[in-house]
Amino acid sequence: MGYVGVTTGLVFAELGWKVTGLDTDALKIQSLSEGKLSFYEPGLDILLSQHLQSDNIRFTSDPIQAIREHSVIFLCVGTPSDINGSADLQYVRNVAEHIGTNMNDYKLVAVKSTVPIDTNRKVRQWIREAQTSPHPFDVVSNPEFLREGSALYDSLHPDRIIIGSNSKQAVDTLKTLYRSINAPVLVTKPKTAEMIKYASNAFLATKISYVNELSRLCDKIGVNISDVTKGMGMDHRIGPHFLRAGIGYGGSCFPKDSKALLYTAKENDIQLSILEKVTEVNNSQASYFLNVWEEKLGGFDHRTIAILGISFKPNTDDLREAPSLAIMQHLLEKQAILRVHDPIAKLPSYLQGEFVQQFDSLEDTLDGADAIILCSEWTDYIGANWSQLRSVMGDYFIFDGRNKLDGKSLTDLGFYYYGIGNR
Template sequence: MKIAVLGTGYVGLSTGVCLSEIGHSVICIDTDEQKIKSLRQGISPIYEPGLETLLVQNAAAGRLLFTTSHREALIGAEIIIIAVGTPQRDDGGADLSYLEQAAKDIAAHLVQSAVVVLKSTVPVGTNEFIEKIMEDQCNERVTLEMVSNPEFLRQGSAIMDTMQPDRIIIGFDNEEAAMKVQEMYRPLNAPFVLTSIKSAEMIKYASNAFLATKISFINEVANLCGVVGADVEDVAKGMGKDKRIGESFLQPGIGYGGSCFPKDVKALLHTANLHGIQFSLLKETVAINDFQQELLVTKAIKRFGELKGKKVAMLGLAFKPETDDMREAPSIKIARSLAKLGAEVVAYDPVAIDNAKKILRDTIRYASSAHEAALDADAVFIVTEWNEFRHLNLEALMNIMKQPIVFDGRNCFGEERIRACKKIEYYPIGRPSIIIGMT
């Protein structure tokens, strides 16, 4: 099939690359000329394991092209995938301005009938809204059929999630259009969920909101474990073995972040409010997450009394490992809180420093390694669970610190690793603190 993809962010680029990998002819469109230039040179604008390799291979094979021209991309396209951003507005709702522009661009340049697949995360009713924009502006000889096909990609594993999806949601009004989209995805051998367009739109928000709630729940359990002396990781393991609960998203920490969970939870709340539904559970999910993102700072204040003049090494900036994405990352709130309290913050992340600088600017300093950040530090904050941090030589790290104190927001170290140190204060999440060799 010939497929056009509007948008070359995480979703659009991952989708376009993977569809070309399974044999389709794909052309990706973006209005950012510099981004398209880089993509044509085989350079991905985002850090995503495995993405750039597939990009280069499929471009070389002639199955994957990049352009800024809608006319060039849309000629002959059987399926048009819209994967532009829907960022959060100040009131919590989704900003659909990029989506509206994409619809207008399609209408202005499309000369043949096609199936339009909306992959962007959107509130219920958006497909209908976008379809009307295109119908009002399209050539009357052109017929468009809408299909809602929400994505479920995770940064850091977007290629695997695209190539091996748990399910593919297809929301449709026209059965022929749905069959066309099924055929596009057929090589993936994934189960299909066929439903109405509005139900498909809701599935995406409901899924992410449930996972965010699961994270907030285990974090509340962790906070209780920390008070009563239980070990939250043992509790989570025992819970997760129950098939009704499952092991995923039961890892305690300092809250969720990224481009999806915070935005989607608030967007679902916004929709609920518009329809007079008091979604109290989601309100509490947000409140718990806000509290959790400040937890390491709260623990540090309890330990030191005040943080003015203290040097804090912050290990991790991205909202999760294997990505350079800083959107809604807990590190942002932590860094700003520490700086406001007078602490000197020196941060290190394997890939996210450049993006962090755009947000935090000169609020903190940056190091080129974990050891450089920790040199003469009064405390280390572990904010992102990169494998590089899990495999640190703790004894060596403690020896170069002014005070060997670790606040681990991701529980990167087991008790055995900690007790192997000659001198350390270790404060995890939802597990007993360990203090060795301190006077």
């Protein structure tokens, strides 16, 4: 019952099905049963309250009951990166073995988790080995394509539904579950479905890193990267999405999935050199522009820097692989004093200290600040009263790490505005 599991469960409840959410964490189950989410995602809290009231969804920490009482089981556990970049499948295996041990009749196991190619075969094997008596079952790949911050909309209005299975019965069952959703359905082999998920995320990461690397050249030669990408995006073969330069991608998907795909390629003696470069550019993008901005400011040492937005993107509290964390670490090494703001996310404990303080209001955050670094583009910052906020600052530098602020308007107000390849 993490991000994917809760979202999936609530969406199926919204589609009219009776849903049970299983997690071995009893405190999480109690919290969900009381209508409280352990993460922030717009709209899900309202849906949770509605479907608890209508009894379309319930939660349990009893795997025996959950497995035996349901013929369709969605597997939504995490697959974190191992130290070598591979996806850690220990939680997937644990669930598969629970299903095998407690199976009492036919089960359809749909793998929502992002898993390496050929994991469906392994799940079938783990279930079969754990069975105490033979029962029929199918394992299907049904990857999710959710964007954090808009997961509810994406689930109800997906671009496509991918079903990886060799079983007609399993495919027909999943089609029935999704029958209320108007989206094309692509049925493939399980391996292909697993590959589609990884290939999709790796391609989106590639678009981001391509533009980010291009922004460095634009910064050098005095070309506005935002104008360049606007012109590129008008070409329907390219499109405008994921073409905005910034300080790099983060979150739970792109970094992890890129590593896992690179690991799979290496295991098969194939070099994905483009994806290797994508990861390299992303890992260096924030530090590249920090060096540029440090020169503009005349040094970060003992300067007070306001960090706006610490989640990896707006409308989420997710800090996994967030570029803001690397930026703050860099600034602290430079002996800067940090004042931090985010509408939802909270500073991790390892960053809390004498030289880092989080504030509830923008005015307090910017009080006496020499410079601002925008790390995630919450609407609170895009629509802020910058004329009023300027009056509380010590100096007037704005470093726009997402190219979302109006540089001309800010310059007219007396700010020194610098974006990403956006002079």
